[in-house]
Amino acid sequence: MSFASLGLNADILRAIAEEGYSTPTPIQTQAIPAVLKGGDILAGAQTGTGKTAGFTLPLLQKLSANPKVVTGRRPVRALILTPTRELAAQVFESVRTYGKYLPLRSTVVFGGVSANPQMMKLRGGVDILVATPGRLLDLVQQNAVVLKEVEVLVLDEADRMLDMGFIHDIKRVLALLPKQRQNLLFSATFSNEIKDLADKLLNKPTLIEVARRNTASERIEQTVHPVDRNRKRELLTHLIKQGDWQQVLIFTRTKHGANKLTEQLSTDGISAAAIHGNKSQGARTKALDDFKKGAIRALVATDIAARGIDIDQLPHVVNYELPNVPEDYVHRIGRTGRAESEGVAVSLVCVDEDKFLRDIEKLIKRDIPKEVIEGFEPDPSIKPEPIVLGRSMTIGRNNGGGNGGSNNGGSRRPTLGAKPKPKTAGNGGKSSGGNNPSAKKPQGATRRSKPKKPVVKIG
Structure with missing residues (x-):
């Protein structure tokens, strides 16, 4: 199977070819047509399977095939939420690489760096926004971005977002979005919390799995x-x-x-x-x-x-x-x-x-x-x-x-x-050498306070 057979346009296929790819991975073969069809998606794919292109390619296709005529600042039409700065940067690079021949604008926002350049980009208007939850909500509070016209929401590595305690931020973001939209949830593992989130967020989703649940790559x-x-x-x-x-x-x-x-x-x-x-x-x-x-x-x-x-x-x-x-x-x-x-x-x-x-x-x-x-x-x-x-x-x-x-x-x-304190397993919370409550928290990949078993209520 080739990328051309998946319904992608010539400009996207040209960008894919320039990156040296000719054959889609299993997750791409399943996800691209499903996303283009328009329904909600629950995709289980571990890292390294090509899942980022699995949603960025059809996202670019959908937005470019149906351009939105606007007066004034163009609105955010697709929002991609990721748990960390590095992942946000990686996803944005994928959007920029595969969309370089399309008349679409995109940008990425995350913490740890100045918000001013990000606000300038948003002021010019973007079609696709890649963001970490914390910085996105900060920019919303500063009226730097409006999410009322988002057509597609992507939650990438949703399991990690729940592990990091971002469920409350996710709920706040969802409240800013229109009810009529396409939702794509990608997760490397399926926990009970992910199933609960999917039940609340997704409407009759198409389930895509390219490996047994919670298993490591056979390679x-x-x-x-x-x-x-x-x-x-x-x-x-x-x-x-x-x-x-x-x-x-x-x-x-x-x-x-x-x-x-x-x-x-x-x-x-x-x-x-x-x-x-x-x-x-x-x-x-x-x-x-x-x-x-x-x-x-x-x-x-x-x-x-x-x-x-x-x-x-x-x-x-x-x-x-x-x-x-x-x-x-x-x-x-x-x-x-x-x-x-x-x-x-x-x-x-x-x-x-x-x-x-x-x-x-x-x-x-x-x-x-x-x-x-x-x-x-x-x-x-x-x-x-x-x-x-x-x-x-x-x-x-x-x-x-x-x-x-x-x-x-x-x-x-x-x-x-010992005494309960914020988790310190070296994965976003305070660790040894970083348990000082007065220490400045990194933005973007910030761990929010999290109960042992998050209660997911989305509506």
């Missing part, structure tokens, strides 16, 4: 290397040097951990940079650009900051620390094995993380192969210790062994010890 070679907690850094350096890895994305649970590991890798002679919520937008952009062009070998990231990282043929992803939320494992390793490329995902797992590993394997419905690296055999006498995510947040304390599980052993999100 990704997954391996667990058991190792003692105090030898992880040594093993990581060994793997990078012995394997001559020139480009590796490494995940930590906290921002402090990302900074510390970056310094340690640099000491070991491996060029590295960190990317997380406490970094300025300029620093995050530079780190990502340096990584893409090969100026640094290792990019150390937290979960939220890594959303939107789109690197063709990224060969290696390393879980230096396993995530405490198993769905995050799927998102992490989805950075490699994208499109038709092969990828390798390595997890360095100490005894403290055994419960995390079991939860991940239960989610993806498979056992991940274990391989002990010679010279790094774990010491069987070492006992599990609680995992500290921040200054006052500990997983595994007083829960019968302290290996990261909940008290009843069955909760998907672990019981958190």
